[in-house]
Amino acid sequence: MTQHYSFLQLIRQAFKHHEGWKPAWNSVEPRDEYDIVVVGGGGHGLATAYYLAKNHGLTNVAVLEKGWIGGGNTGRNTTIVRSNYLRDEAAHLYEFALELWEGLSADLNFNVMFSQRGVLNLGHSLQDMRDIERRVNANRLNGIDGEVLSPAEIQKIVPILDCSPNNRYPVLGASWQPRGGIARHDAVAWGYARAADRLGVDIVEHAAVVDIPLNRNTGAVDGVVIEHAGERKFIRARKVACVTAGNSGVVAALAGLKLPIESRPLQAFVSEPLKPCLDTVVMSNAVHGYLSQSDKGDLVIGAGTDGYNGYGQRGSFEIIEETARAICELFPVFSRVRMNRQWGGIVDICPDACPIIGRMSVPGLYFNCGWGTGGFKATPGSGFVFAHTVAEDHPHPLAAPFSVERFHTGAVIDEHGAAGVAH
Amino acid sequence: MLRIYCPYCESVRDEDEFHCVGEAHIKRPERPDDLNDQEWGEYLHFRTNPRGEHREIWHHAVGCRQHFNVVRDTETYEIRHVYRIGEEPPHEAVLDE
Numbered sequence: 001m002t003q004h005y006s007f008l009q010l011i012r013q014a015f016k017h018h019e020g021w022k023p024a025w026n027s028v029e030p031r032d033e034y035d036i037v038v039v040g041g042g043g044h045g046l047a048t049a050y051y052l053a054k055n056h057g058l059t060n061v062a063v064l065e066k067g068w069i070g071g072g073n074t075g076r077n078t079t080i081v082r083s084n085y086l087r088d089e090a091a092h093l094y095e096f097a098l099e100l101w102e103g104l105s106a107d108l109n110f111n112v113m114f115s116q117r118g119v120l121n122l123g124h125s126l127q128d129m130r131d132i133e134r135r136v137n138a139n140r141l142n143g144i145d146g147e148v149l150s151p152a153e154i155q156k157i158v159p160i161l162d163c164s165p166n167n168r169y170p171v172l173g174a175s176w177q178p179r180g181g182i183a184r185h186d187a188v189a190w191g192y193a194r195a196a197d198r199l200g201v202d203i204v205e206h207a208a209v210v211d212i213p214l215n216r217n218t219g220a221v222d223g224v225v226i227e228h229a230g231e232r233k234f235i236r237a238r239k240v241a242c243v244t245a246g247n248s249g250v251v252a253a254l255a256g257l258k259l260p261i262e263s264r265p266l267q268a269f270v271s272e273p274l275k276p277c278l279d280t281v282v283m284s285n286a287v288h289g290y291l292s293q294s295d296k297g298d299l300v301i302g303a304g305t306d307g308y309n310g311y312g313q314r315g316s317f318e319i320i321e322e323t324a325r326a327i328c329e330l331f332p333v334f335s336r337v338r339m340n341r342q343w344g345g346i347v348d349i350c351p352d353a354c355p356i357i358g359r360m361s362v363p364g365l366y367f368n369c370g371w372g373t374g375g376f377k378a379t380p381g382s383g384f385v386f387a388h389t390v391a392e393d394h395p396h397p398l399a400a401p402f403s404v405e406r407f408h409t410g411a412v413i414d415e416h417g418a419a420g421v422a423h
Numbered sequence: 424m425l426r427i428y429c430p431y432c433e434s435v436r437d438e439d440e441f442h443c444v445g446e447a448h449i450k451r452p453e454r455p456d457d458l459n460d461q462e463w464g465e466y467l468h469f470r471t472n473p474r475g476e477h478r479e480i481w482h483h484a485v486g487c488r489q490h491f492n493v494v495r496d497t498e499t500y501e502i503r504h505v506y507r508i509g510e511e512p513p514h515e516a517v518l519d520e
Contacts, residue, residue, distance in 0.1 A: 249472035260468035262445075263497075308443035311474045311498045317424045318439050351468045408464035 025197035027205040034062045037237040039209050041065025043074040045243035046192035047383020053199035056391035061201045066208035070189035076345030077376040078268050078302035082119045082180030086135045089401040089413050091142045097381025110191030112183050117280045119180030124169040124286040132175045147176045160333050212255040220363035241366045241390045246346025248369035260407045264305040265344035267315030271337045273297030289326030315344035352412040358403040366390050428505045431489040444480040447492045
């Protein structure tokens with residue numbers, strides 16, 4: 001049993017020279033059989049397991065992670081959280097997630113360092129501003145906070161942003177969501193892992209799923225075959241819930257399914273640490289870059305996806321150049337900042353830039369994928385609604401519009417470009 | 424940065440001259456009106472998205488502006504074959520259908 005984190009515990013441990021802290025969670029050997037197996041131990045998968053245990057009392061659950069906890073996209077994103085999406089279905093889902101974020105540290109007993117420092121989405125043309133006004137109005141009708149700001153108001157919030165009218169891409173205004181912000185991405189994975197572990201969920205690291213055998217008579221899933229510690233092992237499960245982001249196409253193929261998803265690297269980089277100079281999140285669709293400053297002082301900079309499919313977790317050099325250009329256009333003051341690290345995460349992009357949450361045509365098989373370039377912000381909401389969908393074998397009302405059937409019925413939810421910037 | 428051979432310019436150029444259009448050899452249904460929603464959805468949206476060999480259409484956007492086919496590995500990014508539109512992929516590149 002892990003320890004409860006509190007001020008009292010901190011004092012108690014201080015007297016033991018902080019040598020009495022136990023691991024936040026235990027990575028265990030898998031058992032032979034579970035009610036539910038969650039494939040993928042990223043933020044969404046761990047959140048799914050946590051809410052299965054917490055909301056539905058299902059604790060005979062295993063999370064299978066092929067690498068280590070927090071090593072995938074959860075540790076590779078730019079940590080931005082916001083809910084200012086245009087379409088009702090998406091706005092409701094992301095707003096539900098944002099509400100969960102607001103109480104998440106207390107709920108998990110783990111400080112996820114959620115900082116509501118506000119998110120600015122800049123507009124650089126007349127059409128940008130029309131789109132921003134439309135989106136802010138849509139947000140407000142959906143009960144989501146948002147304002148349209150003038151360049152003078154933006155300059156007050158971000159004094160170092162270049163708002164000069166003589167720029168190649170002048171800042172004409174912005175949408176402003178004060179409740180948006182950033183969170184500590186690793187802490188989200190660790191916090192959910194620890195909270196799920198405390199409720200009795202098994203977390204298995206270095207266990208790659210290599211097959212999803214189907215029952216010959218019923219056609220339903222029988223379980224999964226994993227490769228773990230150099231051996232292949234079959235784990236029987238009634239339900240298999242896949243939360244595998246960029247590898248969803250590969251995992252779906254194990255069960256003989258095809259998804260409307262293409263996988264591409266989305267990259268980010270961080271600079272050397274600077275003194276505090278930027279206390280909000282700035283995003284721009286037109287010049288395509290977005291950044292914030294972490295508590296360590298480094299600038300966390302995000303970019304676009306590669307222009308072609310790929311599974312290399314690095315991203316194309318061309319995109320680095322493009323993003324650096326965008327950042328220097330917005331913040332000439334950063335033009336000499338040196339970059340420390342660069343990486344890529346493989347994102348699963350749907351034709352309508354919205355996730356797929358729900359049952360698949362194979363009984364007992366569920367997918368939560370297609371979050372594309374914007375999954376981190378949805379982590380708590382995604383886990384919550386997916387856990388409901390898996391536990392009840394019926395979609396949560398917020399997840400219902402996101403079934404894979406929408407690509408057959410035509411009821412797609414077009415969020416490409418509708419959400420300020422597609423990340 | 425990928426270096427891509429354009430079969431029309433007959434020279435190798437940098438990736439930023441090109442635009443990747445998407446998966447190649449997706450055949451437009453001959454009688455679209457006869458398809459049901461399931462089949463039409465599959466044609467429009469569902470892709471193979473393999474981890475490994477992938478056949479795709481590229482456009483030499485700021486060069487000769489021609490389209491052509493590329494067989495590329497999505498894991499190593501190695502370009503295995505380049506061939507013109509209308510040509511069949513080299514035999515070893517034919518994927519299981």
